[in-house]
Amino acid sequence: MSSVTERVKQQFGPTAEAYINSSFHASGPDLALLVSSCGFEGTELVVDLGCGPGHTALACARHAAQVIGIDVTPEMVAAASALAAQRSLSNAEFRVGNVEQLPFASASVDVVTSRVSAHHYSDPGRALSEAFRVLKPGGLMLISDTVAPEDPAFDTFFNAVEFLRDSSHVRDYKGSEWMRMLAAAGFAPEMLERFPLVLDGADWVKRMQTPPEKVAMLKMLFAEANPAIRAAFEVRTDPWGFTIPIGVMRAVKPA
Template structure:
């Protein structure tokens, strides 16, 4: 059986855990993930909530967890990858964050009682979920009335042309990618789940190409395909992403700030 056939037979969940489990340390140390205006916005939105219980849904390298832990009573770092969770637990211990609890599972099947959390948050995770509305519905169910909800992720452009190009290079870079949603789609999904959107902050970050593909161990043939696409991009696409000679480019992101009413 060929390697490609074997990969095709893996479930999406298995593929995600394999992809990210092997790179847990890289995501912990990633400059893109460990800092950024979106993290600053999320931290400011939470403020000082010394009695709060918080959830970091799809915690990845734990950067939301580490930012919010000093401001809340307890935070649950929840992720599909046990390797990621081990990395987060180890780093939390190094930082003296004794209020961090790790729990394993998929976003769509969050194993906790209703009305458990004062803050629910997710960052750079949802574009890997099989069913984002189901994951957001779980966050709504688990949030207490009046809870703060924070959603941060890469976002697609409303223009179908630019949207298609983003999804294409994302999938070539990481086959566990599902979809970067548009801001309008995020607003609709969050609202349909029952949250009230208070604010949406649109941001742009620069992705340095070499580290971007190294972080997820993109095969050389896929990296070459991404570069080929960039070089063939129509003017509107090239201008929007500001493609550089080495493949680096600008990515749209957004932070949705909401509450459970």
């Protein structure tokens, strides 16, 4: 198991409850677009990668035949299973597993989803190749994730603050990088939409249990950021916070 995977497990095990109760993770505008873009007919098998506490899988379960959520963190899988039982959704199940080694036969899945988890994948190319492998010809992959700006300085700043807040962060990829990675895996990709996600700084670091010394460093980075960066991320000081882009992407496995 990779060191990145171990860090993700260590980071997200103690914070599972916070992600169950996060309003964005439970009902952000990107989730509605992701689900509607799947074009469900009610017969589909869906696999949700990096399912976390199950919000995306359970939203899909209301429209598909069966949904299986995969996550490396046992506490997240337990939380998702409990949420499915609470909502009486018997067609959703959750398993501990790695997105880079999916336990499904080739060409056996109709839809693969991944929502705000891909920036934790240690090898996104391998994860995308696995998604491509398990999808049937004509199958769909829907991804929603934090997307870095194309400007190199803004990209660097964004990923620096993400890593300071959460040491299991790997990378927020640019939209152009996503299109290249999806195409390299064999998909025909498109960026459907970008949403601004307004973050309250105190809540953002509390959810991840960021140590106080790193919170202080984050506040310093925001305070000392140049005017262009402050404008790009809509940096606010009282209460402190900023705005980040969420991109929703759709990728088709050619028939």
